Structure formats: structure tokens, C-alpha cells
Amino acid sequence: MFETFVLVCMVSNPNLCHTLSDLYGPYDTKRECAQRAYEIAIELPEHMPGYVPMKYKCIDPLDKRVDKENI
Numbered sequence: 107m108f109e110t111f112v113l114v115c116m117v118s119n120p121n122l123c124h125t126l127s128d129l130y131g132p133y134d135t136k137r138e139c140a141q142r143a144y145e146i147a148i149e150l151p152e153h154m155p156g157y158v159p160m161k162y163k164c165i166d167p168l169d170k171r172v173d174k175e176n177i
Contacts, residue, residue, distance in 0.1 A: 107132040108139035108164040112146045114157040123160065132167060139164035 110128035115121075126146060133139040143162035150159055 108136055109167050110139050110142045112143050112162045113160045115160050117156055136164050
């Protein structure tokens, strides 16, 4: 199971960023999670004008490791 997170930043100020958490997951596979991240990126201008998607991450909520940076 994977949860989708998307980092979005303001076009006019790239230092102003937010992490979006998907409300529909978790997803069974990493591929489904990544697909949802791309859907969020496509829909972003409608919901958050002036922001652009920078990157995404699919995280297993059952993974208890403290450092998930290298997942």
C-alpha cells in the first residue's frame, strides 16, 4: 500500500512550497500511486493557480523506518 505526496511550489516564488497529500489512497501498487501523482499534477492549475508540481513521492504507511529519504 502506498500513499501519494506531491510537492508544489509557487511560480513567482519557488521558495514557497507545500506538500499535498492525496485524499483517495492508499494504492496497492507504486505504479497506481505514481499515476495518481500525475493526475494531481494535471489538475493542479484548476485548484491552485500559480503553483507548479515539482516532484512526488509514494510512501508505504506501514514502513516504520525513520529515514524514508532514500525510498
